Amino acid sequence: MNIEKFNPCFFQWLYFAKATSVLDNLSVNEFRRALGKELARIEPLKEKVNNDFVVVPVPSTSIPAAQAMAEELGISYEEVLIKNSQSGRTFIVKSDRRDIMMDVKFDSIPGRTEGKKIFLVDDSIVRGNTCKKIVNYVKETLKPSEIHLRITSPPIRYPCFYGVDFPTQNELVASYFEDDEILEKELTKLYGVNSLKYMPFNNLIKVFNSFGFAKDKLCLACLNGEYPTEGGRKRYELSKAISLKT
Numbered sequence: 331m332n333i334e335k336f337n338p339c340f341f342q343w344l345y346f347a348k349a350t351s352v353l354d355n356l357s358v359n360e361f362r363r364a365l366g367k368e369l370a371r372i373e374p375l376k377e378k379v380n381n382d383f384v385v386v387p388v389p390s391t392s393i394p395a396a397q398a399m400a401e402e403l404g405i406s407y408e409e410v411l412i413k414n415s416q417s418g419r420t421f422i423v424k425s426d427r428r429d430i431m432m433d434v435k436f437d438s439i440p441g442r443t444e445g446k447k448i449f450l451v452d453d454s455i456v457r458g459n460t461c462k463k464i465v466n467y468v469k470e471t472l473k474p475s476e477i478h479l480r481i482t483s484p485p486i487r488y489p490c491f492y493g494v495d496f497p498t499q500n501e502l503v504a505s506y507f508e509d510d511e512i513l514e515k516e517l518t519k520l521y522g523v524n525s526l527k528y529m530p531f532n533n534l535i536k537v538f539n540s541f542g543f544a545k546d547k548l549c550l551a552c553l554n555g556e557y558p559t560e561g562g563r564k565r566y567e568l569s570k571a572i573s574l575k576t
Contacts, residue, residue: 337549337558339492340538344483345391345453356541359394364537365482365529366398366451374527375478379403384443386472388452388464389413389436395482396451403449410439410472436464438471447476450523454483456496458503458517465521477523484531485513488555491565496552498569 349359384406387396400407485504507513
């Protein structure tokens with residue numbers, strides 16, 4: 331096999347790898363903390379933040395980012411969503427099992443965030459249905475006065491043909507909106523939250539650059555549609571042709 335270059339998937343640091351891992355000399359935990367710091371730096375509500383606000387992670391991959399965000403904003407951090415260790419990762423399973431798994435994915439610790447304004451931090455939104463269920467669960471069990479959803483990944487608009495289970499574009503909720511601001515406004519309404527903010531693409535690249543990773547050294551295809559292999563580019567063109575027919 332002739333390998334011209336190696337482009338590791340950015341999702342390895344964002345989601346797949348354990349927080350204790352070090353990939354290509356980059357600590358997964360430190361990378362996720364850097365994402366949280368960047369979210370805090372660009373937080374639209376920064377000037378309004380006070381003791382009524384609290385940062386809550388969607389466990390477990392977003393925990394380092396949520397911790398760092400809370401530290402940077404100078405507000406409380408609460409781990410009040412407890413992940414069921416048997417639930418698995420819902421976005422990489424088939425839709426019929428995904429709904430069943432979501433029903434048992436979390437437990438919660440009530441009382442500690444009741445009446446609070448929550449920054450709910452998650453790593454990504456893929457299809458969108460899991461996120462909606464999480465928000466509904468938070469509303470029912472934690473009873474916050476406001477929910478402000480913050481996502482450490484930019485919008486995922488393109489399918490992955492390298493092993494991750496989202497091979498068709500029309501199943502990705504972000505693919506229906508080319509403009510990030512419009513996407514955020516529409517999902518804010520869809521999920522019934524007070525606000526929603528993704529990590530902008532250029533800010534993600536800024537974080538990678540701070541660790542010495544250049545954009546062209548990574549696979550970011552699910553974010554920008556730039557597939558690093560000829561096979562990926564061909565599969566994407568084929569998938570577009572199939573979508574036009576259906």
